[in-house]
Amino acid sequence: MLRTERHARLLEHVSARGSVDVGELSRLLAVSGATVRRDLQYLSEMNLLRRTHGGAVTGGIGIEVPLHRRMESRRPEKRAIARAAAELVPAGAVVGLTGGTTTTEVARLLVERGPLTVVTNAVNIAAELVLHRGITLVVSGGNARSESYELIGPIAEKTLADHHIDVTFLGVDGISSAQGCTTHDQLEAATDSAFVRSSGRVVVVADHSKIGKVTFAKICGLGEIHNLITDAGAPDHHLAGIADAGVTVTTV
Structure with a gap:
């Protein structure tokens, strides 16, 4: 899976669920926990989600994944x-x-x-x-x-x-x-x-x-x-x- 596609799927999953943990994302994306944590850190720095201890959250009715990150999803x-x-x-x-x-x-x-x-x-x-x-x-x-x-x-x-x-x-x-x-x-x-x-x-x-x-x-x-x-x-x-x-x- 391409990195951009993985990020899009991760963001869509967080948006749909509201909160997720590293283990859940690791199973969903078929990558290691270390890779998930790096992805979460990067997306947090881009203000696309908020990191929590062991996972990530978004509030309200969801986050918008920018179009260029959704192209391969x-x-x-x-x-x-x-x-x-x-x-x-x-x-x-x-x-x-x-x-x-x-x-x-x-x-x-x-x-x-x-x-x-x-x-x-x-x-x-x-x-x-x-x-x-x-x-x-x-x-x-x-x-x-x-x-x-x-x-x-x-x-x-x-x-x-x-x-x-x-x-x-x-x-x-x-x-x-x-x-x-x-x-x-x-x-x-x-x-x-x-x-x-x-x-x-x-x-x-x-x-x-x-x-x-x-x-x-x-x-x-x-x-x-x-x-x-x-x-x-x-x-x-x-x-x-x-x-x-x-x-x-x-x-x-």
């Missing part, structure tokens, strides 16, 4: 989700892509399905698509958020309000039957909500670690999304609750 699952998502896109469609590692995988497959128009607020996705002749690219503008590589705020929201999008692939930090779609940052949530309002169809793409999870800022309720595509590791009882709200759930 659960990549096979994200690619499978992206393949299913790309199949929903007809030729000539206007496609919205919010930021996120799974939406980035969707973007990489869309270049094979052109001609398309892609509207995005994610600078990393824009950089990947800009040279592809089959893609007409619209980038929202706005204030750059380094944790997610997204452009957010009033400028981004105004751009989205001025366009109609056929289908948006929405990345989330959590989706649950009780709280709908959530993310860590309230300004990012507001920009994601603007994608939802401008779209004829909203498809959430989220690996199993996001299912049943609730984070700080609400993007939208389940009544505003049409599809959820996730992987087979998602808990059945959470998926059932989401489906009961009228969302078409696909597992890959």
Whole structure:
């Protein structure tokens, strides 16, 4: 396992559990206790968690793992989700892509399905698509958020309000039957909500670690999304609750 992938899995586990010990992390990551302690020290120095005697903690509703640390985490699952998502896109469609590692995988497959128009607020996705002749690219503008590589705020929201999008692939930090779609940052949530309002169809793409999870800022309720595509590791009882709200759930 790559160091960056190990750090991402460690942070996601701490965020989900609230507190963990070295032994638990050692078993989860299949590395020595000494390696876990070095990782915890490094991530503590980066202010991504807080060390405790024998482990680490995070408070409240979890920590946000920066996007560059999540890129290698659960990549096979994200690619499978992206393949299913790309199949929903007809030729000539206007496609919205919010930021996120799974939406980035969707973007990489869309270049094979052109001609398309892609509207995005994610600078990393824009950089990947800009040279592809089959893609007409619209980038929202706005204030750059380094944790997610997204452009957010009033400028981004105004751009989205001025366009109609056929289908948006929405990345989330959590989706649950009780709280709908959530993310860590309230300004990012507001920009994601603007994608939802401008779209004829909203498809959430989220690996199993996001299912049943609730984070700080609400993007939208389940009544505003049409599809959820996730992987087979998602808990059945959470998926059932989401489906009961009228969302078409696909597992890959």
